[in-house]
Amino acid sequence: MxxxxxxxxxxxxxxxxxxxxxxxxxxxxxxxxxxxxxxxxxxxxxxxxxxxxxxxxxxxxxxxxxxxxxxxxxxxxxxxxxxxADPTYEGNVRLMSPGSVGLKIYPKLLALQKRHPGLAIDYRFAPNSDVERYMVEYNADIGLMTRPSSLPEVNSRPMASEELLLVTPFMNNAPDWQELLTLGYIGHPDGHHHASLLLGANYSQFLNVSMFAQRGFSNQISLILEPVSMGLGFTVLPAHAVRAFHHPKLISAHRLENPVNETLYLITRRHRNLPARMNMLVGEIRRWL
The missing domain is CATH 1.10.10.10 (Winged helix-like DNA-binding domain superfamily/Winged helix DNA-binding domain)
Incomplete structure (x- = not known):
């Protein structure tokens, strides 16, 4: 040569x-x-x-x-x-998060990308376990999780908080324990985690989600509240997902006596120095949240 x-x-x-x-x-x-x-x-x-x-x-x-x-x-x-070169508004970024926060920030990410066509954002909605796995396997650059990572390869730090809400078919008052048992539960990938946090803090009878008859399950964030709106059960979701539901008059979002805010954690590959475009994106997400 x-x-x-x-x-x-x-x-x-x-x-x-x-x-x-x-x-x-x-x-x-x-x-x-x-x-x-x-x-x-x-x-x-x-x-x-x-x-x-x-x-x-x-x-x-x-x-x-x-x-x-x-x-x-x-x-x-x-x-x-x-x-x-390390341009701030050019290059690819692979981002993953639970669906609730994704519903809030994805439209803003698209607007950012429209202002800066050199950016290419690959955004995937996924439960905590998948976000963590993709990070370890070098298939994601930035992640958001609703718990800190337990893996040594992953660095996590608190970024924001999100309120958890009990969501039922439309009713005026927050349901009592017996009403929840009668309604039954609509599950989703992070449902056990969310329900344990909120119901455990507000209902002394609560031990685990298996106490409720499961009336349905959806892994699509935009569809979780569909069965709830039809009277088929209740669920627990972060506020961002509840606000994004397109039939708000068919559901009731209840703030219970003991509010629970779920911490959102920024996760990145440990010891990786993020390029300028990714640091810019982290700053924007922090501001939006």
Whole structure:
């Protein structure tokens, strides 16, 4: 493989037409420039210059090499700039979060991407366990979880909090324990976690979600409240998901006597220095939440 440093020195020499000016431009000695050109000739097995004292002309081989080498040297220069560049509003970002917070921030992310077309945002809604797994497997850059990660490869820190709400078919007052038992439960991927936090803090009879008859289950955040709105059961969801429901008059969101706020954690791969576009996105998400 041709040494790219030799190629660059040769191209500059052709452009300057003089060993002294070339040495000055490359911050080298004249003998250093001459030595690199000779090494290039030895490697290729052809003469590149017809030397006349301190002057020279290009041989046919030298002219051919210069024509081809210009693009190579420029491409290598561009590559170095691209690798070193760290633009704030360009590049890909892979983001994952539970669906509730996603319903709140995804429209804002799309608006940000529209303002900065160089950004490409891959956003996936997923339960905590999947967000954590994708992070460990290097398939996500930034994650949001409703609990801190327990894995040594993952760094997590509190970012915001989100209120949990008991959601029932439309009724005026918060249901008592017996009404919840009668209604039954509509499950979702983070449902056991949410219900345990909120119901455990407000109903002394509560032990676990299995105490309720399960009337349905959905892993689509936008569909979890559909069966609730039809009177098929109750559930517990973060406030962002409740506010996004498109039939709000068919449900009741209850703030119970003992409010519970769920902490949202930012998770990243431990010891990874995030590029500028990802730090920008983290800052925007923090502001939105």
């Amino acid at each position: 041709i040494n790219p440093v030799w190629l660059r020195s040769f191209c500059v020499l052709v452009e300057e037409g003089h060993f002294t000016r070339t040495a000055d431009r490359l911050h080298m000695t004249q003998s250093g420039v001459s030595q690199q050109v000779r090494k290039l000739e030895e490697y290729l097995g052809v003469a590149l210059l017809d030397r006349q004292g301190k002057q020279f002309t290009l041989t046919d081989a030298g002219g051919c090499l210069y024509k081809e080498a210009q693009e190579i040297v420029q491409a290598l220069s561009d590559l170095a700039e691209k690798v070193a």
